[in-house]
Amino acid sequence: MDIYQTVVRPILFSGANVDPEWLHRRTIEVLARLARSGDRAIGRWGKSRLQATFGCQDDRLKQQLWGLTFPHPVGLAAGFDKNGEAAGIWSSLGFGFAELGTVTRHAQSGNPKPRLFRLTSDRAALNRMGFNNCGADGMAANLASVKPEFSPRIPLGINLGKSKVTPLEEAAEDYRFSFKTLYEWGDYFVVNVSSPNTPGLRSLQAPQQLAPILEGLQAENRLGKPILVKIAPDLDEEGITAVVDLARTYHLAGMIATNTTIGREGLKTQILPATGKPIAEEAGGISGAPVRSRSTQIIRSIWQQTGGELPIIGVGGIFTAEDAWEKITAGASLVQVYTGWTYEGPWMVQRILQGLLQKLEQHGLSDLTEAVGLSHRK
Numbered sequence: 001m002d003i004y005q006t007v008v009r010p011i012l013f014s015g016a017n018v019d020p021e022w023l024h025r026r027t028i029e030v031l032a033r034l035a036r037s038g039d040r041a042i043g044r045w046g047k048s049r050l051q052a053t054f055g056c057q058d059d060r061l062k063q064q065l066w067g068l069t070f071p072h073p074v075g076l077a078a079g080f081d082k083n084g085e086a087a088g089i090w091s092s093l094g095f096g097f098a099e100l101g102t103v104t105r106h107a108q109s110g111n112p113k114p115r116l117f118r119l120t121s122d123r124a125a126l127n128r129m130g131f132n133n134c135g136a137d138g139m140a141a142n143l144a145s146v147k148p149e150f151s152p153r154i155p156l157g158i159n160l161g162k163s164k165v166t167p168l169e170e171a172a173e174d175y176r177f178s179f180k181t182l183y184e185w186g187d188y189f190v191v192n193v194s195s196p197n198t199p200g201l202r203s204l205q206a207p208q209q210l211a212p213i214l215e216g217l218q219a220e221n222r223l224g225k226p227i228l229v230k231i232a233p234d235l236d237e238e239g240i241t242a243v244v245d246l247a248r249t250y251h252l253a254g255m256i257a258t259n260t261t262i263g264r265e266g267l268k269t270q271i272l273p274a275t276g277k278p279i280a281e282e283a284g285g286i287s288g289a290p291v292r293s294r295s296t297q298i299i300r301s302i303w304q305q306t307g308g309e310l311p312i313i314g315v316g317g318i319f320t321a322e323d324a325w326e327k328i329t330a331g332a333s334l335v336q337v338y339t340g341w342t343y344e345g346p347w348m349v350q351r352i353l354q355g356l357l358q359k360l361e362q363h364g365l366s367d368l369t370e371a372v373g374l375s376h377r378k
Contacts, residue, residue, distance in 0.1 A: 002345060002347055004344075004345030004346060004347065005344065005345055008345070009343070009345065013118060013120060014120075019114070019116075020116045020117065020118055020125070021113065021114070021115065021116040021129075024080075024116070028080075028081065028085055028086055029085075031081075031085075031086035031089045031093075032085040032086045032089075034046060034047065034050075034086075034089050034092075035085075035086050035087065035088035035089040035146050036088070036145070036146060047089070047092040048092075050089075050092040050093060051091070051092045051094070053346075054092075054093050054094035054346050054347060054349060054350055055092075055094045055350065056072070056094065056349070056350045056353035056354060056357075057071065057072075058072070058353070058357055059367075060357065060360060060366065060367045060368060061073065061096075061353060061356060061357065061367075061368050062367070062368070063096075063333055063334060063368060063369065064369075065226075065253075065254075065311055065333055065334070066188060066226040066253050066254075066311075068155045068187055068188070068226075069155075070096045070097050070154070070155055070334060071096045071154065072096040072353055072356075072368075073096060073324070073328065073332075073333065073334045073335055073356075073368060074094075074095065074096050074324065074334075074335055074336075074337065074349050074352055074353060075095055075096055075097035075098055075099060075157075075313075075334060075335070075336045075337075076090055076095045076097075076098040076099060076336065076337065076338065076341070077099055077315050077336035077337060077338040078099040078100065078101050078102055078157070078159035078190065078192070078230075078336075078338075079101075079102065079127075079129075079159075079338055080338055080341075081098065081100050082100070082101060082102065082103065082132065082133045082134075083100075083103070083133055083134045083138060083139055083142055084100040084101075084103075084139045084142045084143045084146075084158075084185075085142050085146075087100060087142070087143055087146050087156060088146040090154065091153070091154040093346060093349070094346070094349040094350055094353075095154065095349060096154060096155075096334075097154050097155040097156065097157065097187075097334070098154065098155075098156055098157070099156075099157035099158070099159050099190065099336065100139065100143075100156060100157065100158050100159065101133065101139070101158055101159030101160065101161065101190075101192070102131050102133065102159045102160065102161040102192050102195065103133050103134075103135065103136055103139045103158065103159065103160060103161065103178060103182070104131050104133060104135060104136070104160075104161050104162060104163040104164075104174070104178065105135065105136050105163045105166065105174045105175075105177045105178045105181075106135055106163040106165060106166070107133065107134050107135030107137075107138055108130070108131060108132060108133065108135070108163060108164055108165070109132055110129050110130035110131060110132025110133075111128050111129060111130030111132075111197060114274055114275070115127060115128045115129050115130065115284070116128075116129060117272055117274050117282075117284075119267065119268075119269040119272075119279075119286070119288070121268040121269055122267050122268050122269050122286075122288065122289060122290055123288050123289040123319065123339075123340075123343055124267075124269075124286050124287060124288030124289055124290050124291075124339065125286070125287050125288055125339045125342070126272070126279070126282060126284045126285070126286050127197070127260065127284050127285060127287070128196075128197045128282075128283050128284030128285070129197060130164065130197045130198060131161045131162075131163075131164065131195065131197065131198055136177065136178040136181040136182055137181060139158075139182060139185075140181055140182055140184075140185060143182075143185040144185075155187040155188065156185065156186060156187050157186060157187065157188045157189065157190055157228075158182050158185065158186035158188075158189050158190070159189075159190040159192050159230070160175050160178045160179060160182075160189060160190065160191055160192060161192045161195065161198065161201070162174050162175065162193075162198060162201055162204070164198055164199070168200050168203065168204070168209070171204055171209070171212075171213060172212040172213045172215075172216040173216070175191060175213050175216065175217060176216045176217060176220055179217050179220055179221075180220055183220075183223075183225070186225065187225070187226075188225060188226035188227070188228060188253065189217070189225060189226070189227050189228070190227075190228045190229070190230050190256060191210075191213060191214065191217065191227065191228070191229045191230065192230050192259070193205050193209075193210060193213070193229065193230070193231075194230050194231050194232035194258070194259035195259055195260070195285065196232070196259075196260065196262045196283075196284065196285045197283075197284060197285060202232060205231060205232065205235065205239065205243060206242070207242050207243075207245070207246055210229070210243070210246055211246060211249075211250070214227070214229070214246060214249075214250040214252065215250060218250055218251065226253030226254065227252050227253055228252060228253055228254045228255055228256055228313065229243060229246075229247060229252060229255055229256070230255070230256035230257075230258070230259055231243055231255060231256070231257055231258055231259065231298070232258060232259050232260075232261070232262075233257075233258035233259065233260075233261045233263075233291050233294040233295055233298060233316065234261055234262055234263060235298070237301065240298060240301055240302065240305075241305060243255070244302060244305050244306060244310070247310060248306075248310070252310075253311065254310055254311035254312060254313065254333075255302055255310060255311075255312055255313075256312070256313045256315060256336075257295055257298040257299050257302060257312060257313070257314060257315070257316070257332075258291065258294065258295040258298055258315065258316050259285065260284075260285025260286055260287045260291065261285060261286050261287075261290065261291045261294065262285060262286075263286070263290075263294075264279055264280050264286070266290065267279055267286075267290060287316070287317075287338065287339040288317055288339035288340065288343070289317045289319065290317070291316040291317050292316055292317025292318070292323060293317070294316070295314060295315065295316030295317065295327070296314070296316075296326055296327050296330050299312050299314045299327055299330045299331045299332050300330040300331060300375075300376075302331065303330065303331025303373050303376060304376065308331060308372070308373045308376070311333045311334075312331050312332045312333060312334075313332060313333070313334045313335065313336060314327035314328070314330070314331075314332030314334070314335045314336070315335065315336035315337070315338075317339075317340070318335055318336075318337045318340050318352070319340040319343065319344055319348070320351070320352065320355065321351065321352045321353075321354070321355020321356050321358070321359065322355070323340075324352050324355075324356060325355070325356060325359050325371070328356075328368070328371050328372055328374075329371055329372075329373065329374040329375040330373070330375055330376075331372065331373045331376065332372070333369075333372050337349070337352075356368065359371070
């Protein structure tokens, strides 16, 4: 029996009706304390027990990308650990990698509250957080304090955004500063130009705006660390092609598909209970099940445009092994979860991995690499 789904979630989501952002903050605080306890015997024991409870190790699930070893393809998406406070605990919770942030050059408080809402009938979330974070210097300090305690070590990505106070024409320098400040700590970096919650940010997906950002980062990239770009699910085919072309021009390591959507089509939720307003009038991006199909379509499009030569991290609406398999066979080498994890609970990653192993056996495949882009070869 999954106690999270049967007992904990009903209490938090319905019975106690706990504010999602308050709950998220308390969760990060607890996990951060666990991460920092790794130098004590009780801490090491606790982390090993978590790994045994939530993990799933099998060499068939390993992925090798950009000179990095991912023990399996399921990672934590950006947005959960915005400040890198709990960076040392994610492997113990079963994740194969974790993406921290979004972090900006300047610390910022984000948009006015309330700004995070559950759409339970849609298995989704609406957020307009606005890149609330402690800033690049703050994240660097957090990572410096926990890095020696990583056990076992998993790849860490750092998701970079633009500070709200920075004019769009100065965006390239804003990203470059954060990149340089956090360079030591990230195994890969992500240029986030697709959040709908910072004014004007999505305009940076346009080639003439994105090119200077990528050029500046690569000029600073002395060790050739992997740099990826994260795109919105609301881009049309022409927009996707333009970003793919830039990724090739500036030798990016890959793309992440996708961020949250500003679309409101097909939602069961019509009125947001927390505000009493129609969902169509509420600002913010929607994550979870409503974005699943579109993100997979974009993964498939990127794979077709690049012949499978540009690695893709798929994110959006993953709740089950079937969801993950669909994105992997569409062309994603790795996948990320966030909203699904909050709905399904801490055993979700293990269930997905066990399901992926079953899929490999059903299709007669020896390892996960053979499944990447499989639907294009049938």
